[in-house]
Amino acid sequence: GQNIDQPTEMTATEGAIVQINCTYQTSGFNGLFWYQQHAGEAPTFLSYNVLDGLEEKGRFSSFLSRSKGYSYLLLKELQMKDSASYLCAAFNQAGTALIFGKGTTLSVSS
Amino acid sequence: EAEVAQSPRYKITEKSQAVAFWCDPISGHATLYWYRQILGQGPELLVQFQDESVVDDSQLPKDRFSAERLKGVDSTLKIQPAELGDSAMYLCASSPRSGSSYEQYFGPGTRLTVT
Numbered sequence: 001g002q003n004i005d006q007p008t009e010m011t012a013t014e015g016a017i018v019q020i021n022c023t024y025q026t027s028g029f030n031g032l033f034w035y036q037q038h039a040g041e042a043p044t045f046l047s048y049n050v051l052d053g054l055e056e057k058g059r060f061s062s063f064l065s066r067s068k069g070y071s072y073l074l075l076k077e078l079q080m081k082d083s084a085s086y087l088c089a090a091f092n093q094a095g096t097a098l099i100f101g102k103g104t105t106l107s108v109s110s
Numbered sequence: 111e112a113e114v115a116q117s118p119r120y121k122i123t124e125k126s127q128a129v130a131f132w133c134d135p136i137s138g139h140a141t142l143y144w145y146r147q148i149l150g151q152g153p154e155l156l157v158q159f160q161d162e163s164v165v166d167d168s169q170l171p172k173d174r175f176s177a178e179r180l181k182g183v184d185s186t187l188k189i190q191p192a193e194l195g196d197s198a199m200y201l202c203a204s205s206p207r208s209g210s211s212y213e214q215y216f217g218p219g220t221r222l223t224v225t
Contacts (some may be wrong), residue, residue, distance in 0.1 A: 004152075032212075042114075042201060042216035043153070087152050097143060097166055098150030098214065 001102050002026045004101035006088050011107045012078050020073045020104045022088030030091035033098060034073045037085045046073065046086075073108075083108045114217035116202050122223045127149045128190035131220045135184070135204030141165075143214060144177055144187050145201040159185060190224055192224045 003025045012018040024032065031050040035043035039065055049055055049064035049071060061074040085103040092099050115134040123129045135142050140161050145153035156175065158166040160190055170177065173191070179185040179200040199219045205212040 015111070020143075035216075040221070042218050046218070048213065059192050092155075093167075094166070096141075096153045097158050100154070102150070102152050 001085040001088070002092065002099050004088055004090060006086075006104045008102065009105045009107070011109065014080060014108060014110050016078050017074065017076050018106065020075070020086050020088075020106065022060060022073070022092045022101060024069050024071070024088070024090045024101075026069075027093040028068060028091050028095065030095040032064055032071050032086075033089040034071075035087040035089060035100075037087060037103065039084070043087055046077055078108050080108050080110065081091060082106060084103070114142065114202055114204050114215055116200075116217035116220055118220055119218060120221050120223075122177075122225065123192050125194055125224050126191040129192050129222065130186055131200050131202075131222075133185045133187070133202030135202070136149045138217055139206055139215075140168070141205045141206035142179055142185050142186070143201065143203040143205075146203070147199040147201055149198070156177060156187070156200075189222075191221075194224050197224045199224055205216055 006022045033048050034046040037043040047062035049062050054063045058074045064071045067072050085105050087099040087103045088101040117132050137183045141144040142159040144156040147153040156170045157177045159179045162179050177187045197222050201219045202217040
């Protein structure tokens with residue numbers, strides 16, 4: 001079976017750093033995605049990891065450990081506009097469609 | 111920048127009525143996905159097309175839902191009859207090909223409310 005777990009909610013203040021964790025159990029592994037979704041809008045792509053290690057992209061970084069079935073999304077220099085839901089997703093067993101976690105709602109306050 | 115188009119953006123319907131959603135993927139994208147997202151949850155795959163063929167519809171409630179992509183371009187998702195539990199955001203996504211190397215691009219979604 002496949003299962004993706006991430007915290008339901010997190011809060012942080014402007015300018016801070018926040019780490020959103022994701023653990024996954026999949027039958028086979030074909031890569032892990034992070035998407036950002038603002039309320040009422042479609043998910044937008046943030047990152048894709050297929051190899052172990054840290055991928056940095058501006059204020060956002062994503063880390064993967066395949067042996068631990070673990071990933072995290074690191075957001076630096078938080079801004080109010082970063083308030084959104086962050087979705088962790090891994091490919092299904094066939095390696096075709098994504099299985100999403102329930103999302104972590106991040107609230108950034110001033 | 112090319113985008114996935116969906117219509118309508120919002121739909122309110124009474125239970126037992128029929129409803130249809132339309133999706134136009136990014137030009138040239140062979141793979142098209144329909145997801146359902148219930149409030150507070152992540153998207154769940156309903157059906158996946160590769161060109162005009164269904165690749166995966168294992169999670170599609172086939173007694174009431176149907177999907178087609180006749181010419182391998184745009185797609186329609188239909189619900190008949192709608193039930194109260196169908197209230198959700200219906201998201202369409204596309205990618206150049208099926209497989210782990212390809213990012214999925216999402217449309218703005220259709221928010222369905224069944225009363």
